[in-house]
Amino acid sequence: MDKLIIKKSPPLAGDVVISGAKNAALPLLMTSLLTSEPCRYTNVPALRDINTTVALLKELGVGVVEDEKNTVTLHAETLSSDTASYELVRTMRASILVLGPLLARLGTANVSLPGGCAIGARPVNLHLAGLEKMGANIQVDEGYVRASVDGRLKGARIFMDIVSVGATENLMMAAALADGETVIENAAREPEIVDLANCLNSMGAKITGAGSDKIRIQGVETLHGCDYRVLPDRIETGTYLVAAAVTGGHVRCLKAAPETLDAVLSKLQQAGATVTTGEDWIELDMRGKTLTAVKVKTAPHPGFPTDMQAQFVALNAVAKGTGVITETIFENRFMHVPELQRMGAEIELETNSAVSKGESVLKGAPVMATDLRASASLIIAGLVADGETHISRIYHLDRGYEAIEQKLGGLGANVTRASE
Numbered sequence: 537m538d539k540l541i542i543k544k545s546p547p548l549a550g551d552v553v554i555s556g557a558k559n560a561a562l563p564l565l566m567t568s569l570l571t572s573e574p575c576r577y578t579n580v581p582a583l584r585d586i587n588t589t590v591a592l593l594k595e596l597g598v599g600v601v602e603d604e605k606n607t608v609t610l611h612a613e614t615l616s617s618d619t620a621s622y623e624l625v626r627t628m629r630a631s632i633l634v635l636g637p638l639l640a641r642l643g644t645a646n647v648s649l650p651g652g653c654a655i656g657a658r659p660v661n662l663h664l665a666g667l668e669k670m671g672a673n674i675q676v677d678e679g680y681v682r683a684s685v686d687g688r689l690k691g692a693r694i695f696m697d698i699v700s701v702g703a704t705e706n707l708m709m710a711a712a713l714a715d716g717e718t719v720i721e722n723a724a725r726e727p728e729i730v731d732l733a734n735c736l737n738s739m740g741a742k743i744t745g746a747g748s749d750k751i752r753i754q755g756v757e758t759l760h761g762c763d764y765r766v767l768p769d770r771i772e773t774g775t776y777l778v779a780a781a782v783t784g785g786h787v788r789c790l791k792a793a794p795e796t797l798d799a800v801l802s803k804l805q806q807a808g809a810t811v812t813t814g815e816d817w818i819e820l821d822m823r824g825k826t827l828t829a830v831k832v833k834t835a836p837h838p839g840f841p842t843d844m845q846a847q848f849v850a851l852n853a854v855a856k857g858t859g860v861i862t863e864t865i866f867e868n869r870f871m872h873v874p875e876l877q878r879m880g881a882e883i884e885l886e887t888n889s890a891v892s893k894g895e896s897v898l899k900g901a902p903v904m905a906t907d908l909r910a911s912a913s914l915i916i917a918g919l920v921a922d923g924e925t926h927i928s929r930i931y932h933l934d935r936g937y938e939a940i941e942q943k944l945g946g947l948g949a950n951v952t953r954a955s956e
């Protein structure tokens with residue numbers, strides 16, 4: 537197993553090129569299941585979750601060509617299986633996103649229940665209830681969701697009592713090929729939802745309202761292939777910006793999407809950073825400024841993203857003043873706090889808030905990555921901690937950050953990968 541060794545680093549400086557978004561690419565690759573024509577996706581990040589998705593699609597009979605870096609062509613001319621096995625699903629929860637497309641294309645689907653993970657229980661009841669409203673028969677048996685429909689799925693009005701990114705995506709893909717109109721009320725508004733709708737529309741779907749809380753999908757009988765470029769990763773971008781701020785650096789993120797990061801950029805400015813944006817770049821300058829702790833509450837988009845919460849806990853730990861970070865999306869997303877405490881961070885957990893005293897002097901220590909963004913927060917802390925920080929279990933990190941040690945190294949950080 538690999539680990540990362542991080543030594544106290546100088547202020548980060550320079551340019552970093554942002555990759556395609558993991559959370560956009562995963563549902564986008566699933567759209568290939570909805571058509572018998574080839575689909576080409578570009579700006580696909582080289583990540584463990586992408587490899588898992590490609591393996592899952594291959595298992596279903598999808599032809600895969602990966603002849604160019606960051607490009608995947610998927611061809612689901614026919615499908616040979618309707619089953620997503622536990623072996624693959626257990627390593628990546630987003631595998632549940634094959635459920636809607638398989639049901640729409642084949643009329644049957646067997647998908648292993650993804651189960652919970654380190655950050656929370658993560659049920660899929662909203663995915664299932666929405667598909668049932670569209671006429672699917674669903675049973676959960678031996679850990680599998682077994683779904684079928686007689687003929688086509690039917691358009692329906694679906695109200696979601698909790699805003700769910702994954703359920704909105706699954707239902708949007710299913711509804712694209714359903715008979716009649718589907719309206720999703722209280723839909724998620726994340727940029728990745730808009731990216732998925734844009735891709736589906738480029739395949740011939742009729743979707744309006746993506747990016748608002750009411751999405752209308754007029755079902756069509758068939759979809760055609762696509763050539764689609766994945767949206768830049770707003771969470772990767774935010775992570776490099778926080779790393780720049782914490783080290784007192786000056787960094788420019790290139791090939792980014794500033795309009796997807798309003799809540800994060802506003803908190804970085806409150807923390808004392810000067811932030812400048814262009815059409816596809818964001819520059820953060822923290823040189824000579826005092827890092828100040830901020831108050832953050834996670835919320836569905838356009839609120840502050842839960843996927844940036846852990847990085848801001850690290851920021852608050854070393855910033856001046858008391859910081860409060862409240863998590864409202866996942867019930868157990870503070871696994872990074874005990875690890876940061878082991879490095880000397882003075883943070884208290886009060887129900888769903890992490891309260892930091894400020895100006896903690898961090899010391900390198902052996903720490904454990906427990907989930908993807910927790911890993912990122914430990915790296916950020918390691919950059920300013922005295923001595924060496926050894927982060928184990930970084931397979932979590934490889935799920936979501938393309939070439940992280942090269943990218944950080946390019947900014948002057950002292951990060952190396954070693955085997956344990």
Ligand SMILES: CC(=O)N[C@H]1[C@@H](OP(=O)(O)OP(=O)(O)OC[C@H]2O[C@@H](n3ccc(=O)[nH]c3=O)[C@H](O)[C@@H]2O)O[C@H](CO)[C@@H](O)[C@@H]1O
Nearest residue numbers: 559630658659660661662663698699700701702703865866
């Ligand atoms: C691959 C991907 O895009 N992952 C993102 C996606 O996860 P994911 O799509 O799994 O997250 P959801 O938006 O569905 O979850 C939001 C909340 O709804 C709850 N819920 C969800 C579905 C359901 O059927 N029932 C239910 O109760 C969840 O437990 C959670 O408390 O959105 C999360 C919230 O922005 C992000 O942190 C993840 O990075």
Ligand SMILES: C=C(OP(=O)(O)O)C(=O)O
Nearest residue numbers: 559629630843908909936
């Ligand atoms: C929680 C995340 O991903 P996933 O939903 O794939 O677990 C994340 O990207 O931070």
